[in-house]
Amino acid sequence: MEAGYTVPKKLFEGEKQFFIPLFQRQYSWKxxxxxxxxxxxxxxxxxxxxxxxxxxxxxSVVMHPTNSVPVGVSKYAVIDGQQRLTTLFVLLVALxxxxxxxxxxxxxxxxxxxxxxxxxxxxxxxxxxxxxxxDRPALRxxxxxxxxxxxxxxxxxxxxxxxxxxxxxxxxxxxxxxxxMFRLVLERLSLVSITLNNxxxxxxxxxxxxxxxxxxxxxxxxxxxxxxxIHPDKQAELNEQYWxxxxxxxxxxxxxxxxxxxxxxxxxxxxSDVYGAFRKATExxxxxxxxxxxxxxxxxxxxxxxxxxxTDRPAVRRGLQRLHQTRLTVAYPLILRLYDQVRHGAVxxxxxxxxVLNILENFALRAxxxxxxxxxxxKSMQALAxxxxxxxxxxxxxxxxxxxxxxxxxxxxDDEVRxxxxxxxxxxxxxxxxxxxxxxLETLExxxxxxxxxxxxxxxIEHILPQKLTxxxxxxxxxxxxxxxxxxxxxxxxxxxxGYNSELSNTAFAKKxxxxxxxxxxxxxxxxxxxxWDAAAIRARGxxxxxxxxxxxxxxxxxxxxxxxxKAPSIKPVAVWLNDRKWDVTKWIDVALITLRAxxxxxxxxFFAQLHTLKPTTVTRDPDALSVARELANGWYYEAxxxxxxxxxxxxxxxxxxxxxxxxxxxxxxxx
Numbered sequence: 001m002e003a004g005y006t007v008p009k010k011l012f013e014g015e016k017q018f019f020i021p022l023f024q025r026q027y028s029w030k031x032x033x034x035x036x037x038x039x040x041x042x043x044x045x046x047x048x049x050x051x052x053x054x055x056x057x058x059x060s061v062v063m064h065p066t067n068s069v070p071v072g073v074s075k076y077a078v079i080d081g082q083q084r085l086t087t088l089f090v091l092l093v094a095l096x097x098x099x100x101x102x103x104x105x106x107x108x109x110x111x112x113x114x115x116x117x118x119x120x121x122x123x124x125x126x127x128x129x130x131x132x133x134x135d136r137p138a139l140r141x142x143x144x145x146x147x148x149x150x151x152x153x154x155x156x157x158x159x160x161x162x163x164x165x166x167x168x169x170x171x172x173x174x175x176x177x178x179x180x181m182f183r184l185v186l187e188r189l190s191l192v193s194i195t196l197n198n199x200x201x202x203x204x205x206x207x208x209x210x211x212x213x214x215x216x217x218x219x220x221x222x223x224x225x226x227x228x229x230i231h232p233d234k235q236a237e238l239n240e241q242y243w244x245x246x247x248x249x250x251x252x253x254x255x256x257x258x259x260x261x262x263x264x265x266x267x268x269x270x271x272s273d274v275y276g277a278f279r280k281a282t283e284x285x286x287x288x289x290x291x292x293x294x295x296x297x298x299x300x301x302x303x304x305x306x307x308x309x310x311t312d313r314p315a316v317r318r319g320l321q322r323l324h325q326t327r328l329t330v331a332y333p334l335i336l337r338l339y340d341q342v343r344h345g346a347v348x349x350x351x352x353x354x355x356v357l358n359i360l361e362n363f364a365l366r367a368x369x370x371x372x373x374x375x376x377x378x379k380s381m382q383a384l385a386x387x388x389x390x391x392x393x394x395x396x397x398x399x400x401x402x403x404x405x406x407x408x409x410x411x412x413x414d415d416e417v418r419x420x421x422x423x424x425x426x427x428x429x430x431x432x433x434x435x436x437x438x439x440x441l442e443t444l445e446x447x448x449x450x451x452x453x454x455x456x457x458x459x460x461i462e463h464i465l466p467q468k469l470t471x472x473x474x475x476x477x478x479x480x481x482x483x484x485x486x487x488x489x490x491x492x493x494x495x496x497x498x499g500y501n502s503e504l505s506n507t508a509f510a511k512k513x514x515x516x517x518x519x520x521x522x523x524x525x526x527x528x529x530x531x532x533w534d535a536a537a538i539r540a541r542g543x544x545x546x547x548x549x550x551x552x553x554x555x556x557x558x559x560x561x562x563x564x565x566x567k568a569p570s571i572k573p574v575a576v577w578l579n580d581r582k583w584d585v586t587k588w589i590d591v592a593l594i595t596l597r598a599x600x601x602x603x604x605x606x607f608f609a610q611l612h613t614l615k616p617t618t619v620t621r622d623p624d625a626l627s628v629a630r631e632l633a634n635g636w637y638y639e640a641x642x643x644x645x646x647x648x649x650x651x652x653x654x655x656x657x658x659x660x661x662x663x664x665x666x667x668x669x670x671x672x
Contacts, residue, residue, distance in 0.1 A: 019076070024078075096111040263382065319354050323360065476532065619632070
């Protein structure tokens, strides 16, 4: 790193170009900053009358030479200080134009050919300062105006107008002042120039310099990190092709997309560490494949957030909309991985994705009903993404593993669900629980009347027993009206769907029943047959709908004992055989390690490198890249975090890669 005091004259002299990388923000200085600079120049003018060598410090500029060509224009990426450097350039353009208007062509020509342009350079290297892509038309129009073409509106055009309006009256009648301003700007302003060398890490410098001031998002830093590794001549093309479409599709959700993109195969990335996790995951990879991979997943994530954008698969669109209603956002990384494969014709089918969505909906709604919440679901979904990442090609194994695992994650029993649906409030006046309550009621409606599904548009949740008791309703409830009202008002038995919520309001049940009889909804037609609406009737309806709910959302595992029995044959391996060779084992991870090592012995020295190429998150030389690393041999490591089925799947895959028949491999197991 080279640092030292300098003046703008030394910066702008010579064949060079200071370019603002595409990842940087647009020019954003406004009247306040322009005015401060102008007043500093006027004060400096007064001071130099008595102190000719007086200078005024305006800050620093940090640059990184790109060494893009061996000869010609030298290019420097401006890591910090782009606002002041661009403003000085615009000020010099305004001074040049004012010099022309007062009959000072020599000064104007000197400014143009020495400090503003590279006279003999290619068009894209003509200007000494090259701003971000969006700002380029404005700066080029200011510096090289085209007759009868209006300047693009924006801060750069406004900055030029500001300085021209200040300079014109200041030099009017005193042409020597143009030369004086030339000297003040180029020779009397001073700054610290920091030029990084090849040993410096420009990314770390950028992060440090941007630790204060306007807060950068993780997506901003990631964009900076990626594009600072791209040759300047390729930045515009790659930005247009990959980054801008992602930014347009996801907008403020771009950082969360990157976080979930990193988590799609398992593990956790804290919201405060998205940038750090991204750097660690990609620092050894080429930038273009990383951008291509992100650009592939981004439209899928946009559809997860905005299901209405899924126009080709109506069932998936509805499944995603229902997932939104469950509020199970912690499942997005897993869904991103599976859904992306559906969209790109990979190994996961649409039916498999829909089945996964249904399982997750089951898990979320049963937790909601029993007030388990989704706090612990975050770790459950991370573990689920990890343990299933090698099962995508085996739909039966994938779905079985998801069901079996979630059934062990504080999953409510049928009896708990029955009890809570009858006795606990589903609806909440503040509305925070009502998306899930509405989904539950919509599901029951379809189950009760599957042949004639009524559109839910314009339909809202209705309390049969109203939220405010009237005299008629007190009589309906009997002596304990207030107590029963408090207990049962928001329970399932007292809730329905209607498009006439305001009309029904506090109406007595005898009148409500007549309106329910006219409804197209099965939930309401059943109400029309009730003769009274007291506590007993509400509880009876709640119990009936609870049984219907359990039909729609049966337990993921019949019982804890049944679930244990299902897993018993694969829980306890005792030996693994390959080509009549036997190894004693006690765990499935040992089965995997022994099998992969045996495949390596059979296939040769490059076998682990071959596996790494195909599955870099399963076999790697970098143990830090794995959730749980176990050494294979010769500095290679295996991802040990996974289910028994995941390890079996990895073994079958390794056998295929080693050209070994699966019939030559078997595992002896015993019941635990």
